[in-house]
Amino acid sequence: MTDLSLKITAKSIPHSVWSADWLRTAEKQAADYLGVTLYELMQRAGAAAFHLARELYPQSQHWLVACGHGNNGGDGYVVARLAQAAGIRVTLLALESDKPLPEEAACARDAWLDAAGVIHAPHHLWPEDIDLVIDGILGTGLNSAPRDSTAEIIEKCNQYALPVIALDTPSGLLAETGATPGAVIKATHTMTFIALKPGLLTGKARDVVGTLHFHALGLEAWLTGQTAPVTRVDSAQLSGWLPARRPTSHKGDNGRLVVIGGDHGTAGAIRMAGEAALRAGAGLVRVLTRSENIAPLVTARPELMVQELTPHSLDESLEWADVIVIGPGLGQQEWGKKALQKVENSRKPMLWDADALNLLAINPDKRQNRVMTPHPGEAARLLNCAVSQIESDRLLAASCLVKRYGGVAVLKGAGTIVASQSGQCAIVDVGNAGMGSGGMGDVLSGIVGALLAQKLTPYDAACAGCVAHGAAADVLAHRFGTRGMLASDLLSTLSPFVNPDLNSKEND
Incomplete structure (x- = not known):
């Protein structure tokens, strides 16, 4: 897999802003452009977030990774697997659902299990030595307040005075609008993927996004061929x-x-x-x-x-x-x-x-x-x-x-x-x-x-x-x-x- 451990700074934040709804439907087209699968894009996202976490918190030794029941959770499984392989202790909590995981997230979960990873229920007792939280609970598809069971784990993440890195968007923040209709993760850092979403820049975003980081996952050329509906100006x-x-x-x-x-x-x-x-x-x-x-x-x-x-x-x-x-x-x-x-x-x-x-x-x-x-x-x-x-x-x-x-x-x-x-x-x-x-x-x-x-x-x-x-x-x-x-x-x-x-x- 391509090494994405490049240094990520504020200068890398693009000026083009894309609809989160559009991006979800266009991801397959983006993957086809690169000649990779959607699962490969997920691995790239997880790798980019893992390297950012290591760069920001090199002394951290025990990560809690909270995974939802969607592709955002799949990104979390990738981060967890890479962290464990690097010798970091990982406690992974996964939300339960009657519905099957999306295909790519299921592959990421299976890879975690194949690497001897353990999946805990959301109510699992947090170890006292956790020093970093990875938020992979909810992604860009959210359009209403999180359900009660999801809100509970979000509120628990916020109760601890620990740094939080959110994957793609802080869970509970609407990526399209920046609204927070219910419980929301208060991230220290947010790593967003492929394209910048409007909800990361307006509404309640500044209260919860923390420092914003960006990785295009190798899709810069593909994005250049698209017309962004919104511009970030600075x-x-x-x-x-x-x-x-x-x-x-x-x-x-x-x-x-x-x-x-x-x-x-x-x-x-x-x-x-x-x-x-x-x-x-x-x-x-x-x-x-x-x-x-x-x-x-x-x-x-x-x-x-x-x-x-x-x-x-x-x-x-x-x-x-x-x-x-x-x-x-x-x-x-x-x-x-x-x-x-x-x-x-x-x-x-x-x-x-x-x-x-x-x-x-x-x-x-x-x-x-x-x-x-x-x-x-x-x-x-x-x-x-x-x-x-x-x-x-x-x-x-x-x-x-x-x-x-x-x-x-x-x-x-x-x-x-x-x-x-x-x-x-x-x-x-x-x-x-x-x-x-x-x-x-x-x-x-x-x-x-x-x-x-x-x-x-x-x-x-x-x-x-x-x-x-x-x-x-x-x-x-x-x-x-x-x-x-x-x-x-x-x-x-x-x-x-x-x-x-x-x-x-x-x-x-």
Whole structure:
């Protein structure tokens, strides 16, 4: 069998993301492409996971391998056999079922038994010297909460303060959506095979996946010939969206942006959106807000052009601007409603956030020149459903948003989804828990608006803006931790990500 003991690092995580449902049906085609059996692919998967476990925990001496009644369990039998052959003590627990094992998993189980391996029932007493758990209980086919008997062993795995390596996906995590409808393994590491699945990147994934590792099992060339429905985006792609500027470019080339909002008591929201737009490279940024906000905003950030929002200033600014951002601190009173009514007639690229989206939910319309940036609560109002429905399938929710409202939707959260009505879809693989604080959405609105003003397409501006926003927050989390992170703190770490050409020069 091919030796798959290569070093596996985060750099090996691909940018193509594939439906778990599609992959299960395509595995036979993949095996035929290589001229191998599905059992050979299973052996490759088990070998890749075994070598990862040895690399991560070289001192471990007693592994507990929990096997379900499917092909994920088959991967576990392979890991157990290889570990035992390497002199590691193995305790293997297997779930019971009235149904026969799939053919490949049965072969893996028989190979384990032929190697003098022992299979214990799930309620078997755990030895006290277990130092590593291998999770092969449930695979990518799960689409509901685990059954009670399965949930019991999952909860038992979680009770022990031991490292856990999950095979393909943590048991209980839905590989298609990232939802966790019941008990779920809290893995320290997850080794996924052949292709990256969306549920490993969004929803509740970050709570349970741990460090994600990937192995294509030799199918890289086969995957290259397929068209992935979803893209994983991160800071490595920023240079493709944000090339170096021409030395002769001037402020007019970099776009004129008007930012509208900041009702009574919400000057901070519009100030953060405006300054973020400047920091992300917009050439000129005009803020239309309440008159009481003018002096504080100009004092804090004199580069902003700040005016009172009136019918005249709004008409003039909509004519002047290349791009419009509306929503931060807008409110839902008559002042904000009248501004939005005038903005919605513009054909220029625009971004709607916060109360602009809440007002849109009341009076829906569909347009192609708009980027929407809802959090799950706003998305639920836009789709007239519960937040739990949004979070149960975030990719579907984003798709429904653009189907109903057009343009581009950014469904914010852990594993932000960016979707366009033309069918493009991305999962943003940056960001951290520190971003769960007020004002983060205002900063994002300014960044994406600035990139629209610099002539990125709405979809590219949304992807690049979300990546730069999350990556800037990741720098802060690395330096100071996630608790206490402020939205305005991101302005101090944003520059390297909106200037990725500098990073590439430093690496040359």
